[in-house]
Amino acid sequence: MFGTLTDKFSNALRSLSGKGKISETNVREAMEQVRQALLEADVHYEVVQSFTERVQTQALGTEVLQSVKPGQQMIKIVHDELIRLMASGGAPSGEDDEAAGDEPSIMYVSPGPTVIMMCGLQGSGKTTTCGKLAAYLKKRGKSVMLAAADLQRPAAVHQLNVLADQVSTEMTGGAQVHFYSEPDKVAEYGKAVGAAVTVCRNALAAAKDKKIDVLILDTAGRLHINDQLMDELRQVNSAVGPHQVFLVIDAMTGQDAVNSARAFNDQLELDGVIITKFDSDTRGGAALSVRSITGKPIKFIGTGEKLDALEEFHPERVASRILGMGDVVSLVEKAQEQVSEEEALALQEKMAKGKMTMDDFLNQLRMIRRMGSMKSLLGMLPGVGNMLKDVNLDEKQIDRTEAIIGSMTKVERANADLLDNSRRRRIARGSGTQQQDVSQLVKGFEMVSQMSKQMAGMGMLSKVKAMAGMSPADVAALGGGRGGNPFGGARPEQNKPKFKERKKKSR
């Protein structure tokens, strides 16, 4: 995400970062590029104007022109302003910053239930987000009730019901997930206006009755200019008095994002915003603008189709990512979510002794997969995001690797040294791959186990550095896919020189 904005910024700022001394003209030229980049990223026109003006004023102040490293100084200003824009909506004073920075994503009331109302335009992702939010709460031990107040879109009630079941059976956490609906109230577009109020009121009573911690109301998508439907939302608001009202916005929205956000905010007094579909290649200008225009914080971002693909929003991390500084913190957090400490320690010990088996390798692959798509993970590593922009990471190749390991016997998995040519031939047949695919996997496995032995002694940071130091060709050797790469289609030959170039520049 934010990939192209990162590139643009890098280009704009690179022209400055090499210079020992810069002139006012240099700053203005760079700012023009930054301005264009932001507009192309769908940041709202007005926000772009005020953003560039603020940065330019600061940059033209003595601090940049007279500093020893003007480029670095300039990057810092842009970075800080980006954070400010997303954290506090660009308020010039610092008062707002603190409040926004550490505000919890969801505020619970006691006694419950805490009522959350979701609203937004059609197709922004409300229903899916309701499911994700339920999963998020379940994991944190909160019992949830999902109430289907979208009586308008065909099968919306059914969709939420399916999601509630999925969260209940498939997602981790001990708390209960309930579903509330009144399917008899469903009607064609425009014919059920107002019925949602009753449904929400009844849902609240049911949630109180069952002593549910959090009640989530999934309302129908509506246009911010449809007075009748906006009025219905206001009625729900006053009938059940939700503790938090979240607006759901598609990350790919253009200039109009602020219009709808402003209208919803005017009518409902929003508490926060959830940005969806952040895993696309959108440059995410909507996220940048909405906070600034509405003054309401971005609480969560949706990053995939799976139910656990909901992340808390951290402005400073996203700002870093925009500037190509990577997001190691998110990566570590994701890893921690998936791997228990004991598991990690046990594996670490094995790795340190060079006793990693194919089974461990497979487990790790699966663990990584659970963390999200390869591309989104690698995108979090500093410097890698840029390198990856033209690369197609093929998740299917990981399937193939799984198939190959699955075709090995237990003995072979425990001891990869046994894998001679005849065994490799058999494994290739069994997994529907070529023998060279198997050989490549074995080679990659050997490399990883060797590297892990070396890395065992290092701290987290140096590990990341060691990984970043791997050339894409090394990465490519990791396992057996057609095209010789578990991450598929990553053309190592093409990326190698680019990567080296980057490394030189960053020094």
Place this chain on the structure above:
Amino acid sequence: MGLFKSIFAKVKEGLAKTRQQFIGGLRTILSGKQLSPELLDQLHARLIQADVGVKASDELIKDLRAGWERGEITTGDQALGFLKDQLGRYWPDEDRRVHFAPPGSDGKKTPTVILVCGINGAGKTTSIAKIAKSMRDEGRSVMLAACDTFRAAAVEQLEIWSGRLGVEVIKGKQGGDPAAVAFDAAEAALSRGIDVLIVDTAGRLHTQDHLMRQLTKIKSVIAKKIPGAPHEVILVLDATTGQNALNQAKAFTEATQVTGIFLAKLDGTARGGIVVAIREALNIPVKFIGVGETPDDVEPFEPAKFVEAMFAE
């Protein structure tokens, strides 16, 4: 298409005057004024705010500025006329027509297949209901294929529409292979002599390569069953989408050779200017626009009206 209700009438009918609030009058900016550098800047800003994009806006304003410097365009009204003319030329008539299957050599009827794709939440299913209804109203027999086997309740959603419209729907199992459903539907359409088969697919982000390949597969399965099909590949775009729509159009075209755009949700305050950029970069025409939630809320795309709405007061 038989549905020539004006977008303005529709908007007035369904939505309140609040819309007016948002639509700052470009005409009021331009009308009765002499063209000036400031006015050109304002116009540029307006294009950007309509999501036309930096590059396409720069081009348009550059041409306008050239005309102004040559003394050919001097007033605001002339400028507006110039823009309408310029943009109107982007979408010639023949580009906007729906392609139907030619009759087979043996005189037998071949179903026209319309494959519909787009990202999650763009409005595919509703748009399909609209296309289906307008085709049916023109006297064609219509069949739907529910190839979104992924999203919860997607098949049910299409079924409800098919029930309301009285058209048949071919479906598979939740989680099943969408290409298999497409195959079955193509076969059913052939054997039953259906005029138009509309294929619904799961919403997918254009960045998910494996899902894009699945779309290519669906397309080739259809082509294998019915030579020449699909006759139209329609990309449904949410009119509120910003510059990312360009990436979407690019990726979907690579996977399925998109033949036209259904610009959905144009009844909000968004202007859908991104189709200008898409036309410029990829030469994909707009074929339909969606202006509401009922199956009647569809219109053939008319550039003049679209441009007028983009600059409406």
